[in-house]
Amino acid sequence: MITSTPVGEWTWELTTDGGEIRPTRAAQTAMAVWNELAERKLVVPGGKAIVRVCNRNDPRDVRVDASGLVMGTDPLAPGSALAQAVAQAEALDGDFIVFVRLECPGLWLEPGFTYRAEKLFAIHLEIWGGNLLVVALETFADVWLTMDTRDREQPEVYAANAPRLAAALRGISTLLGSAPTPGDENRHAAPSVTGFKDPRSEGFAYDDSWGTFEGLSRANLLDSRIPQSEDDYEQITEGSVRYFTIQRDGRTLGFVWASIDDTAAGYVPRTAAGDEAFDAGAAWLLGLREAHGRGLSPLAALDWLAMGPARPEIGVIVEETPQEAPSLDELEELSGRY
Template sequence: MITSNPIGDWTWEITSSTDGFRPRRAAETAVAVWNILADHELASPVGKVGLSVRSVGNMRDVRLDAGGLNLELEPLAPGTDLSRAVAEADSLDGDHLVSARIDCPGFWLESGARHRVEKLFAIGVDVWKSSLLVVTLETYSDAWLTMDTRDREQPQVHAENAPRLSAALEEISALLGSAPDPGDSSHYAVPTETGFEDPSIEGPAYDDSWGTFEVPTRSGLLRSRIPSSEDEYEETTEHPVRYFTIQRDEQTLGYVWASVADDAAGYEPRTAAGDAAFEAGAEWLLRLRAAHGQGLTPLSALEWVAQRPPRPEIGLIAEDAPQEAPSLDSLEELSGRY
């Protein structure tokens, strides 16, 4: 399963014993960690990187905010987006917090097949006042666990993926010259220096942690993108649901659905599609809200939104007729897979 908040994280801290760290060091370190992940197919060859500079004395004083830069094959070569941002950061005077961040699309392996996830890992590198460099690696997948976050054993998935994570952590530690500090236990898992504790030994911290925590989190992320309103359908149902698949550029972004027997309808983002799933989902929720304002039943609303003029930027409906799932939980399950 794929989550919106990290499954776990690891941190490395390095203090300067010479003249201090320049902003370029933050970018160089982030790229070096990304290259290690890419060697293990935990990051894809292309992606986006952001670089920011804030005044340590006033974090609201943003001196540089360069986001969504292309992460090219040689990101710091002269003339690239990142090298220009680094040059601007290097020219600034004063005590700063320099931050580089890379969201890493990568590949989940299962039964020998590769499944792309738009945000498998995230790399963060912070340089504080040139004297302290902090590297953080976060993961958003349970592929490294012996039991998934819905309490099901997955020995084959673990066998295909956990060694890749362990090898990457070992190589990052060699690069940085120290072992990682594993993050705190999350709702989902307990990080260690080499991966995660085995939940099949101690048992999971929560029953169905993905359903308990991820589903409400995704709903909150979706609804934070649109104005609040009481003029809308219920968010949950105990009945079967009918749904349409939303796709853009052959990628599934999510599922717009309606209950067959009560006043519930909504949108389930395909978490593995990353931010695009939530950006599109907000627009589909607004379409459902408009249908509710016309007094349409959920099933009529589902047909109504399917007949609206298409907007390719928010995705298109992939089927001629709605499909049916036995429950909303089963559709949430589908949306949370790779």
């Protein structure tokens, strides 16, 4: 399953007794970590970067705030968006905290198939006091676990992916000169120095953590993109649903749905599509809100959206007639698995 919050995290700390750790070194270190992941075909070119610099004594005093920086094949090439943001940070003098974050598309393997997620890993670096560089690696998938985050054993998926992550962690540790500190156990899994502890013996902190928490996490991400309103349909149902697939440029972004009992409607983002799934989903939710304001029932709203003018920028409905799923949970499973 692909998640919107990290399944696990590992950190390394680099200190210096002489000289100052500058933003350029942080960015170069981030790319060196990226290369270790790329060598194992865990990440692929693309993704987005963030550079942020704030006053250490007053975090509200932000001097550089560059987000959504598109990373090309050479992210630090002269004149690139990331290089320009790093240069801005490099020009500052003072007691600052520097953040550099790379959100990386990557590939995971299942028997006979290779799948892509637009944010499989994130590489996050922070400079504190000019002499401490903290490097963190986050992953947003459970394919490194013997059991997925819905409590199902996955021996073939684990065998195909866990050794690649373990090799990457070893490579990064050699690069940075120390072993990683695994993050704390979270709602999904318990990281270890080589990957993750085996939930078959250790147990999960929560049963079906993906089913329990991911729906709420994704709803919060969608809601943060649209104004608050009470003019919405119920977005929870226990029964079966009808849905349309939303695609843009041949990629599935999510599914707009209505319950068969005509009591609820909503949008389920395909998490592997990354921010695009949530940005498009916000527009589809606003469409449902408009239908609600017109007095349409959920099923009528689904038909109304299908008959409306095409808006390629938010994705298009690809089926002529709606599909059916036995439950909203099954549709969410589809949206989070691939």
